[in-house]
Amino acid sequence: MSRRKFRAGLAALGMAAAGLAAAAESPSSLMAHYVQIAGVPVSALSAARGATFYRAEHPGRDGSKQSCATCHGASPTQTGKTRVGKAIEPLAPAANPQRFTDAAKVEKWFRRNCKDVLQRECTAQEKGDFIAWLSQAK
Amino acid sequence: MSNYLYRGIGVVATVTALSLLAFSLPSGGEARGDNGDHLMPRLDHPAWQQECSSCHIAYPPSMLPQASWRRLMSGLDNHFGDDASIDPATQADILKFLETHAADAAGNRMGRRAMKRADPKMPPLRITETRWFVHEHDEIPQATWARKSVGSAANCAACHRDAERGVFDDDSVRIPK
Numbered sequence: 673m674s675r676r677k678f679r680a681g682l683a684a685l686g687m688a689a690a691g692l693a694a695a696a697e698s699p700s701s702l703m704a705h706y707v708q709i710a711g712v713p714v715s716a717l718s719a720a721r722g723a724t725f726y727r728a729e730h731p732g733r734d735g736s737k738q739s740c741a742t743c744h745g746a747s748p749t750q751t752g753k754t755r756v757g758k759a760i761e762p763l764a765p766a767a768n769p770q771r772f773t774d775a776a777k778v779e780k781w782f783r784r785n786c787k788d789v790l791q792r793e794c795t796a797q798e799k800g801d802f803i804a805w806l807s808q809a810k
Numbered sequence: 811m812s813n814y815l816y817r818g819i820g821v822v823a824t825v826t827a828l829s830l831l832a833f834s835l836p837s838g839g840e841a842r843g844d845n846g847d848h849l850m851p852r853l854d855h856p857a858w859q860q861e862c863s864s865c866h867i868a869y870p871p872s873m874l875p876q877a878s879w880r881r882l883m884s885g886l887d888n889h890f891g892d893d894a895s896i897d898p899a900t901q902a903d904i905l906k907f908l909e910t911h912a913a914d915a916a917g918n919r920m921g922r923r924a925m926k927r928a929d930p931k932m933p934p935l936r937i938t939e940t941r942w943f944v945h946e947h948d949e950i951p952q953a954t955w956a957r958k959s960v961g962s963a964a965n966c967a968a969c970h971r972d973a974e975r976g977v978f979d980d981d982s983v984r985i986p987k
Contacts, residue, residue, distance in 0.1 A: 732891075733888075733891050734891060754864075754865040754866065755865070755891075755892070755962070756865055756866040756961065756962050756964045756965050757960070757961035757962055757964075757965035757968060758863075758865060758866055758867070758965070758967075780896070783893070783895070784892070784893040784894065784895060785893075787893040788891075788892055788893050
């Protein structure tokens, strides 16, 4: 076996292992995590509030109106588009089962995107509501 | 008899032509055609690939000098207006990779070309601001850049259909309507 093939094999194994680790979370385990931080029961999460949150417009850094829907699209089961024009896979797990299965990835994007749209980090309650709405979106 | 001879010549000629064609096609980053100037080396760095291609293609490191990459990577919390911050370890790992393959890194053929028109005192942050990029695209009218199907000059893949694989030669360009 060539060294290159060996390295490719190792990389594939690594990715498979990362995939297994990433599958450790689910939308419901993440919701449980966020309500724990917020100090409220799971029943305190609201899908309706999540939907309103998704569509609410805020002044962005350049003053233009920004919402989650600006990039992710009007429907979370559809493909969105980055500012540069690259496709964003749907946010709703019904359309994209990879969503909300990797806590680190979820946190990374909440941190970045909340700062871009809201000019602040999102609260645990907001994150929980957001996932509650998306996980029932069909 | 002569019939067989002609057939034989025909077969040999066809095979030769086909193999020449096959070998002249861009194969994703190997230096062929255009003297290799428009085909980026195939680079394999998972963090660079994953982190930099979330919002746009992972731009080839050889399109900007080291000083540009250092400036860019030190301001990811405001990356052209977006928060693109990553954890410090991943950031350092990606910067090292970018510096190794930057336009002014040793032995970089494509980079030498990009640097020819660069002002070493002013490292640009945008590839589209480099004199090299402007020169390469000087025949593209403003109206083409403004098309909805293109969206932004940062969207290489709108026209360079194989940009994700590092292929930027003229043959692979299809400008959308």
